[in-house]
Amino acid sequence: MEKNFTITSLGEALIISPLGLSKIKGDNIYNFIPDDERVLHDLSLKGFNKSKEENSNPDCFEKAGPRENIFFAPKNVRAAIVTCGGLCPGINNVIRSIVMALHYFYGVEDIIGIPYGYEGLNPAKKRGFIQLTPDKVKDIHEFGGTILGSSRGAQNVEVMVDTLIENNINILFTIGGDGTLKGTDAIGMEIAKRSLEISVVGIPKTIDNDIDIIDKSFGFETSFDVATPILRDAHNEAMGAYNGIAIVKLMGRDSGFIAASAALSKPVVNFVLVPEMDFSLTGENGLLRLLKKRLDQKHHAVIVVAEGAGQSLIKKEKDIIKDASGNIKHNDIGVFLKDEISKYFTQNNQEVTIKYIDPSYIIRSAAANASDSVFCSRLAYHAVHGAMAGKTRFVVGMVNGKFVYLPIPEVVNNRKKIDLESEFWFAVIQSTGQSFTMK
């Protein structure tokens, strides 16, 4: 049986959209998207044949886009935007495009920014609001970070809904990761419980690219674009000393997409370590011996490690710590590797020089590159179209190259991970020359 991917609506959309689009194909004018248009989930031939044979309907998602009828009268809308969690390239692009779309496409004139994440919806924090206008946001996409500020962690859902009511906010856009989206869904359920006409929309943000189902999250391409030249720097440092080793730690708590992509794009990397893989330090085919073999041949090596890799290797006695967002705070695998490698070569009486590079904040705070800028605008436009149509408790994302609306719970249950048997990971293996197993 298929999952229920239907998007919740606040009610019937009765207002004619001011967008004035077409309803016919062939006139070179974009068409309104009907609510029942769908995008296939599983595109493999296997999925294709299976559903054909079983005569069943395949999993599909609701296609994103402007609806012919909208729910909210633009002049009555007070929209709010909140950004949560760590920085990620493109947040300001999303904010900007939401404001522009609300203002210029739909004529919404009252848009506010909630400062410092969900904290800003807790009146006890006294953060105030920021009025957002086209003039205010017109250049913000040139900068990384978020002009609204952010915070980690949850706030009381009832209090946040009270704040929305007291401030006449009827559309809330949240930009954040797994925890943020769960919060958005909880706010949406509380709104439903109180039978309010407030739409909540999530735009998934995760620098690790680990949101389930969707093709990619905004900011991811910029992240490895910014990380890539740093790998050349690392190579330069490694080459700069006899038996020079450079270790670069990149983001990736549960999924190593940034580390793997950066390594593949700058082919100076000899070892990529990601959370998805199991590897050992010692042993015949363990990292340390492979590294020694590499140094004996070439006298320099670059290791890229995702922050969530090799956690099982780090001493068990250390407690599991969570950050304010509830994410497990990993012990620093980069520092751990540096220490272990240093110890190993000292024991082997082999002189090595180790340089450790942790560019995390330089990547997180970067401005979106061209490709992400395009992606952020399109995401934001679709978020606005969905919200104006009265949809709620959904996220906007790209699936199989098409923008869709997804019910929030569908994307927050699992993390997307690198498939170690995929062509992508094989390309990484080919490029680095490392073997499939490191044990």
Place this chain on the structure above:
Amino acid sequence: MEKNFTITSLGEALIISPLGLSKIKGDNIYNFIPDDERVLHDLSLKGFNKSKEENSNPDCFEKAGPRENIFFAPKNVRAAIVTCGGLCPGINNVIRSIVMALHYFYGVEDIIGIPYGYEGLNPAKKRGFIQLTPDKVKDIHEFGGTILGSSRGAQNVEVMVDTLIENNINILFTIGGDGTLKGTDAIGMEIAKRSLEISVVGIPKTIDNDIDIIDKSFGFETSFDVATPILRDAHNEAMGAYNGIAIVKLMGRDSGFIAASAALSKPVVNFVLVPEMDFSLTGENGLLRLLKKRLDQKHHAVIVVAEGAGQSLIKKEKDIIKDASGNIKHNDIGVFLKDEISKYFTQNNQEVTIKYIDPSYIIRSAAANASDSVFCSRLAYHAVHGAMAGKTRFVVGMVNGKFVYLPIPEVVNNRKKIDLESEFWFAVIQSTGQSFTMK
């Protein structure tokens, strides 16, 4: 009825691949790809239902990847690489990854570069060959251009095949556009006519992203990544004068992907003109009046125009000129617009300042960005796998996110164009604020 997308083979692949991959799922090791694995072409639900109802097989492509058995014994291989046509970011990445894949994955030791395009296969030109080794190519991806040099235009097919034979070349990789690929196919047919065991493989190169069927061509993302900041420069110039107008001409002979993508990624653009659209200068809703309206409101404007846009507007008496590759040489729409705009405002007694920017060579000669670097490596690896398996007269490309092998004739008959009714073009329309029609 479906098209025949079967790839031609030189013969049965009888040699066991040295790659030593897996044949079972679940062991975390990449699997050899069987020849009959396919990737669906049409992913829309409509396509899905249609084939279900008609009980027919949908269009599919052969999945790219390493085969369990290969045709060529690596020690007998002399592979050659040739690059043709204009520069495009990523050519050196493709060359590098072909060399690395042949050398390190398959153990091929004799790889040569054919200098200066197909001319290099014409002995009368006396261009010589370049021996390619891992050491020779290891850093070339850091630079734009092609280390092999290039040329435009065709050479005698029989002569080129003679050259391959005389030099014992049994795999030829060609990197080039439409004309180059047609040449590759012609070489392949001549080889078949002579019953030779020489594989010819194309890696489609087009900075305009206009190769049919495939998702994108390498270098395209870099191109608009490099073009994007130039649009900010143009905006700075436009803002720098009262009624300042900046016109940026970008590549795009038949398809306006670069112009549209760049404009969408840097939201300072007011008008995007692409070959796919029909627009007029004069008239109520023509470009000139819209431009005047914009200036009267804001006193500055940025126009991005693809080189192939508005050709019908340029005076008919000018002859159609073709370049050495057989492409129609367009009259310069940028200069034409500059002149027409200048004339119009002079006639209206309105002072304007026009700055014209043509960054073509700066974009073409750029080094690949991170995303394209990843893409180029994967393309090259797949080209090598296909060639070693004895496939011939095919190109490697990405379709629906998967790498596939396509018969050359399938991709050279039509140009991919922007669908003016697509969500992508609507996003451009939304971002710029221009209307669907400009007449």
Place this chain on the structure above:
Amino acid sequence: MEKNFTITSLGEALIISPLGLSKIKGDNIYNFIPDDERVLHDLSLKGFNKSKEENSNPDCFEKAGPRENIFFAPKNVRAAIVTCGGLCPGINNVIRSIVMALHYFYGVEDIIGIPYGYEGLNPAKKRGFIQLTPDKVKDIHEFGGTILGSSRGAQNVEVMVDTLIENNINILFTIGGDGTLKGTDAIGMEIAKRSLEISVVGIPKTIDNDIDIIDKSFGFETSFDVATPILRDAHNEAMGAYNGIAIVKLMGRDSGFIAASAALSKPVVNFVLVPEMDFSLTGENGLLRLLKKRLDQKHHAVIVVAEGAGQSLIKKEKDIIKDASGNIKHNDIGVFLKDEISKYFTQNNQEVTIKYIDPSYIIRSAAANASDSVFCSRLAYHAVHGAMAGKTRFVVGMVNGKFVYLPIPEVVNNRKKIDLESEFWFAVIQSTGQSFTMK
């Protein structure tokens, strides 16, 4: 006899500076600069000995910096900033730092921007004013161009002074080139004629680095920093074709500093042509034969040409044209060279491919690099200190590494040029391998 380098003052400075600096050396606090502190002009030993022998006073300039007493009471100041002429990296940095210095150091609260150059001081143009505050300017240094807009050409001096009076402006900062500074001086003289207490201060702006006496003008280092990678692009293009020639035209009407510096910083250039040098196309040692020799050896060549080079070669019948600023508009040497080179090789039946790159606006509109950002802030601070002290009709500049105040007439009479017998030009000659004479 020495020149009179004394700066004109509006009157005695009687107000105690709010800066609260030190007057004693050794307390680790910057000292107020007395009006009689001087910086030597000629630093050569010859100059040294000459003045020693002649017992004369050497040429000196007034040292820039905060004065213990100031002329204007900050609360009475209404300062204005105007930017004239073509774009140059760093203008926004200068604007920003003037505003910050007036506001934070001296407590001036009324600062306006004059839009679109001197035109903005002509009420007939109805350009209005822009109020400048720290919040308004805080991020503008991140962008190239000028937030105030600019224009070329002169306006009626009396009208402009009338505007200053009518709007109670008592300090005018002008950012512009030769013509602008002459205008500033004229305004200052008109003010003096009318016995007004209005200070006029110039910050010399010339992307060509051709202002006399001063070490360098702001934006110059950024200019060749931005130009430099384009020379690599040109090299890639030249390498991309058999007998490929890339011609890059860079700014430099009378002085070839950008062309020479860029060529020296990116050693792929074979010929640098600057206005200071005399060269011929034909002849035994003319450019064309040297180019042919180069191609015959290496099959690719890069030529960098300053826009003002080789003007005498361009056909005499063409009239001398001046732009709105009164600068002679040069015939396009780049296009001329392209045509002549093409003609020459056609006549010699030698196939060549020529790529012509004119990145002018991309350079002019760039944001200041780090070094220029530092320079712009320091220039602006000194301009403010001088103006607040009641000095007028002066420019601020760096001479021998020290910031000084110079009477405007001293810097506008001559253009600084490359000394063809200097170590700098010799380094260019060495790096390119070209000879001293090309005739």
Place this chain on the structure above:
Amino acid sequence: MEKNFTITSLGEALIISPLGLSKIKGDNIYNFIPDDERVLHDLSLKGFNKSKEENSNPDCFEKAGPRENIFFAPKNVRAAIVTCGGLCPGINNVIRSIVMALHYFYGVEDIIGIPYGYEGLNPAKKRGFIQLTPDKVKDIHEFGGTILGSSRGAQNVEVMVDTLIENNINILFTIGGDGTLKGTDAIGMEIAKRSLEISVVGIPKTIDNDIDIIDKSFGFETSFDVATPILRDAHNEAMGAYNGIAIVKLMGRDSGFIAASAALSKPVVNFVLVPEMDFSLTGENGLLRLLKKRLDQKHHAVIVVAEGAGQSLIKKEKDIIKDASGNIKHNDIGVFLKDEISKYFTQNNQEVTIKYIDPSYIIRSAAANASDSVFCSRLAYHAVHGAMAGKTRFVVGMVNGKFVYLPIPEVVNNRKKIDLESEFWFAVIQSTGQSFTMK
């Protein structure tokens, strides 16, 4: 009495230079530089007057440049280059330009690279040599690092001289910092003791810009050029959280030039801490209270700290550690500050978010920017001219804008430091808004 700045020579230069330069002024051809040409040291008017009054000769340096007669017959020269100490932008540019100058200007054909610093001159290390040719080095300036590798620390001087003799090396170029140059001088003295005809030349390398007397060291401008955008990143991170604090640690063991210059070029910095200044954490005007004041007003702050700043604050019990080069290894002031600030606000029950950024290796391994590329080439050319003329135990540097030769001992005794009473430091104070004292 003046210092003796005379450069030691190996003997009389009797060979006519192959450079074929001019000896007359006015022919537009660079002149040979006579040995007795000098550049003034102290350019202040005070220095000027003092020497005039005392009728004494002022301190002068020998002007660098090609000599009419040279000591070494090019065909007999075997030159070697060695790079020591940490990475710094521009090393490869210097290597490249030395090779090009030796080869193309003087016709020297035998040039070797000594791998991995002085270790490479110790045969026990078995590092081998690298033959350097124009083809080998032609593109190396595009990359940071050093193609020769480096090492820290001293080697036995007699052993190194033995190596020079055994390998017939008669010119040794060393690129390194204080310790390296002391080693170069020691090698030169040992050579003199043995009456050998081997020239040793130092090119001072210090990313901290702390070499005495000279205007600036190569790589310094690139360093703060690369550091500058990271300060924007830090600002983005600080803005991203309520009471966000970003701490950026930059290089600068004894001199804070990079930290101060970067802060001045990116005006988002609130506190710059350099080794030259004395500051306290606690106290009325200590850093912690000033930081609290800043946060209470603006809720975000950026601190830039040079690695050698505030060492006296770090707990005394920690031992002084030296690295292999003999430099004192500082306790990490960045981590220390992070901890102290965190402790302070915890004690004050004030929630803050601290982000700590240490971009050291990203800066050190960068490729030289345009300005440094020009500087490196000129330095290298002058080093070659001096060496070919038989000068020894000297460094090449820029003093008052002119290239000079300096006896090694003159530059290694003291470190250049920021003058806290200079206009430069005042500009930093003005830009950041911090006060002169922080106690």
